[in-house]
Amino acid sequence: xxxxxxxxxxxxxxxxxxxxxxxxxxxxxxxxxxxxxxxxxxxxxxxxxxxxxxxxxxxxxxxxxxxxxxxxxxxxxxxxxxxxxxxxxxxxxxxxxxxxxxxxxxxxxxxxxxxxxxxxxxxxxxxxxxxxxxxxxxxxxxxxxxxxx
Numbered sequence: 001x002x003x004x005x006x007x008x009x010x011x012x013x014x015x016x017x018x019x020x021x022x023x024x025x026x027x028x029x030x031x032x033x034x035x036x037x038x039x040x041x042x043x044x045x046x047x048x049x050x051x052x053x054x055x056x057x058x059x060x061x062x063x064x065x066x067x068x069x070x071x072x073x074x075x076x077x078x079x080x081x082x083x084x085x086x087x088x089x090x091x092x093x094x095x096x097x098x099x100x101x102x103x104x105x106x107x108x109x110x111x112x113x114x115x116x117x118x119x120x121x122x123x124x125x126x127x128x129x130x131x132x133x134x135x136x137x138x139x140x141x142x143x144x145x146x147x148x149x
Contacts, residue, residue: 047090054086062083064080066121068122081132084123084124084127091111094108116147119147
């Protein structure tokens with residue numbers, strides 16, 4: 001065998017090695033993406049459980065919020081606004097995850113439907129005048145306005 005033949009064989013082996021490396025990297029990236037999505041999904045569940053715990057704790061106030069009953073007691077009204085603020089923090093987090101591609105469109109659309117209902121409650125108008133509203137991003141606040149009837 002001549003030196004040129006050995007060089008050609010080495011080149012073929014090099015190309016095969018590169019192809020195998022790219023295939024391996026592709027599998028690793030796909031697995032990493034799956035792990036990230038699973039982590040985000042778990043995070044969503046954990047945060048929803050935490051938020052639901054707060055709603056259970058203040059179920060009487062939250063019931064008034066979602067049924068649009070008048071809340072005359074100032075302490076209850078403030079708690080209602082804080083509960084709504086917590087909800088909007090969670091919704092903005094999910095909105096951002098969806099925009100970054102970490103949440104599926106189907107999952108986001110179901111949240112968007114629920115959010116549309118929430119921003120059309122009277123508590124939304126009260127929330128727009130508290131500091132918690134202004135800590136949400138301008139883009140998110142504009143998005144919420146598009147959901148209003």
